[in-house]
Amino acid sequence: MIRVGIVDDHAIVRAGLRQYLSEHTDLRVVGEASNGQEALELARQTELDVLLLDISMPGHSGVDALAAIKARFETLPVLILSGFPETQYASALLRQGAAGYLSKDCDPDEIADAIRVVARGRRYISAAVAELLAESAVSPQADKPAHETLSERELQVFLRLAKGETVGQVADSLCLSVKTVSTYRTRVLEKLKLHSNSELTYYALKQGLIQ
Structure with a gap:
């Protein structure tokens, strides 16, 4: 069973x-x-x-x-x-x-x-x-969606920010410091070539990662 x-x-x-x-x-x-x-x-x-x-x-x-x-x-x-x-x-x-x-x-x-x-x-x-x-x-890395290059923790932070959580809320939810979450946010923005949380939200919606 x-x-x-x-x-x-x-x-x-x-x-x-x-x-x-x-x-x-x-x-x-x-x-x-x-x-x-x-x-x-x-x-x-x-x-x-x-x-x-x-x-x-x-x-x-x-x-x-x-x-x-x-x-x-x-x-x-x-x-x-x-x-x-x-x-x-x-x-x-x-x-x-x-x-x-x-x-x-x-x-x-x-x-x-x-x-x-x-x-x-x-x-x-x-x-x-x-x-x-x-x-x-068999496809070049460049053909992959940018979010597939994120690490596990970066993906967690990205999805929470994209859903509208603040850095402080993400820190509380994931039991991390605000400084650590801010570092992850910076990495995510760099990897996705974006500049703000609103752009993260737009990207996530466009890719169908959030509803």
Whole structure:
């Protein structure tokens, strides 16, 4: 029996996933969470074999949660199930320790298959992600979106600033000093060749990184 945790801020999505997974005799949902902070608590308090994690959630986002969970529970496979297409996040999150990445547009059977694969300690690479990785391997770095060059922490800071948080709020959320967040902000602006937080927001919206 593979014990699965579901993290998504929409109750109807969690209910649908729970119902679907219950139809598989080898899969059992043992816990749910609605945001990144609850995801961390779920991983801490529940025996899990796989964690299904959404990216876009209020407060402690899925990107933050992935970093926190992998730092504390290195061997727990985290399978990203996101409303964003693979081209926007898959490569970065796989580099940051995700065991696999699926779009919510995928066939439901692919979710069950992916859970079984990552529960065995392997990575699940969908056809869409495989094509994306293949293209990135043969394409010049210059062809990649600028945000794919960001480090894990830079990506966290970037997304929070793009959503309108101040440097102080980001510092509190990520348990960093204001000076450290300001340094990350400067790096992000340099890498993306931007000059202000409003430009960060426009870039993120244009790239479909925030809604």
